[in-house]
Amino acid sequence: MGQWHPECPARLQAIEDQLIASRIDSLIEREAAPLADGSHEFKVTATDVAGRSGTATAKFKVDTSVPPTVKFVKRPPRVVRTNVGSVKLSFALTSNQPGSTFKCKIDKGAFRPCKESFSKRFKIGKHAVAAEAVSSAGTVGKPVTVKFRVKKVTIKHKKRRHHGHQHR
Numbered sequence: 001m002g003q004w005h006p007e008c009p010a011r012l013q014a015i016e017d018q019l020i021a022s023r024i025d026s027l028i029e030r031e032a033a034p035l036a037d038g039s040h041e042f043k044v045t046a047t048d049v050a051g052r053s054g055t056a057t058a059k060f061k062v063d064t065s066v067p068p069t070v071k072f073v074k075r076p077p078r079v080v081r082t083n084v085g086s087v088k089l090s091f092a093l094t095s096n097q098p099g100s101t102f103k104c105k106i107d108k109g110a111f112r113p114c115k116e117s118f119s120k121r122f123k124i125g126k127h128a129v130a131a132e133a134v135s136s137a138g139t140v141g142k143p144v145t146v147k148f149r150v151k152k153v154t155i156k157h158k159k160r161r162h163h164g165h166q167h168r
Contacts (some may be wrong), residue, residue: 035062037137067141068133069099074117075129075146081153087122089148092117095133095141105143124152130135 039061047053051052074092076133093102108128114131130145 007033008100010098037062037064047098051134061138063135063139065097065135065137065139067139068095068100068135070100070102070131070133070144071144072094072131072144080122080148080150082124082150083153083155085152086121087150088119088121090117090119091129091146093131093133097135099136100133100141103132103134105138111143122150124150155164 007155031119039059042058042060043055044054044057045055049134054095062107071094072091073094074090076089076091080087091104093114094104102114102116105111106120107127111130126147127147128147130143132143133141135141148156
């Protein structure tokens with residue numbers, strides 16, 4: 001029988017770790033296959049040398065479709081003139097993928113769910129409305145932005161001439 005050496009347990013552990021790693025690599029390579037579009041779950045169970053085990057799970061979606069595109073089919077002109085402090089404007093969106101939903105961002109706000117058609121009141125100044133389409137699988141397309149300016153105009157009233165008979 002050989003002599004005990006302080007490096008022996010460490011060397012044995014390193015060899016065991018290497019064997020486990022190569023077994024895991026071969027399992028992963030052997031089990032890997034193309035996944036279909038949709039929801040999937042990856043589950044791993046590990047057992048230590050004392051027989052205790054633990055499980056970890058990861059859920060994910062596979063979507064190989066092209067992201068949807070969005071288009072404004074109704075939008076305000078580049079300059080909107082008004083003689084009051086604000087104006088109500090209407091927007092309409094469409095996507096190249098049926099069943100898409102939309103998210104909109106007004107000025108510096110965050111993207112929030114919005115309807116295919118919506119109206120909003122805007123004050124005097126420069127504004128931007130961005131929209132993005134979200135596919136039924138959850139893929140978000142590239143946002144499209146429309147920019148416009150609400151401009152206050154003053155209406156000049158013409159002086160009316162009095163056309164009547166003067167009484168003497």
